[in-house]
Amino acid sequence: MSETEAGTAGEEPVGLRERKRRRMYADVSDTAVRLFLAKGFDAVSVAEVAAEAGISKPTLFRYFPAKEDLVLHRIADHEDEAARVVSGERDPVAALRRHFLAGLDRRDPVTGLCDAPEVLAFHALLYGTPSLVARAYAHQERSEEALAEALGGGLGARLAAGQIIAVQRVLALDNWRRIAAGERLAEVAPEAVRAAERAFGVLEGVLAHLRPGA
Template sequence: MAESGLRERKKQRMYEAVSDVAIGLFLEKGFDSVSVAEVAAAADISKPTLFRYFPAKEDLVLYRFADHETEAARVVAGRPDGRSVADALLEHFLDGLRRDDPVTGLNDHPDVLAFHRLLYGTPSLAARAYAYVERSEAALAEALGGDLDARLAAGQITAVQRVLALENWRRIAEGERAAEVRRDAVAAARRAFAGLAAGSARLADSRTLGVTQ
């Protein structure tokens, strides 16, 4: 068991190290100007080894989202009894805003801004990111019960989270500081989840999506 855990940690470190090397090169030279072979050489691994870890060049960047793919599903599955789905997800999003989690868009660190410019300014990366969003939505739908109502709710929740994050990032990218955006970001999140609750279909577990005002 300990040996298995050690292997997994080594594998995780490899993912992180190669991804960091690749992103550094992409930020310096541009995504399309850096070859996979160049990334492999800079990371001191072979090209076939790199592809075992990252099937597509875009995955070298999007690996940073890997932990977030099932995040909403985990929040829903782990919420206390009696707590609504929307309340749990709203509090999780608000906690992200408090921590300046880059996933919420509310982070003005230069490295985070550079990463976001790389992501949203590269068409192939933006397109590949959509697949991550789809998988996140599918995991959330499964956590909600897996039927049509659950899939509808998961689509609405995912859209709300994405639009909120993009709006925060847009304002910061245009020159505002995170501290200046924070109050509006919190208010927008509360409004969005309240609206989501009011208009949502009934979920598969027979609970409404309701959020506390």
């Protein structure tokens, strides 16, 4: 394998050093999440995570400035997802609608429509820990900022981005809550699709100005 190998489609080749850095992030995050799920977020210290991961505490903080970031690393790659989806699209809301529906179809955990035990446990950890919920708002704000920039910037774009990200978050949270409460995935799935269709239909009407010529 060459030192610079291609990443996913459309991305620049990833060098060996960068791959090692990403692997370190993932390994430490996975170790932390495993400990948090077993003992509880507040019951596990950063020093314990560092020791379990085989690194020093200062090294851990170089990778993860806050304890909460050890968990939120799992969703960090979704921060600019919406921005990537609308890039080059003439109808950004329609593109995001297609993307979200495709995520539902493949049971992507980010849509909340996933009943894998490890995914349900992770979401229970995330949504059940106040400090993680608070930290997740920063993730949401960065998603909004990236999407607003992709939509052209300015107040109108920021307002549109805020509505879009909020709709995606509410849809995903409702899906997760229903499945976590014991509803069967097969029962939730068709209703999740209908809810997404309705929500994005409203967005397409409200945000019609985002389409060229509208």
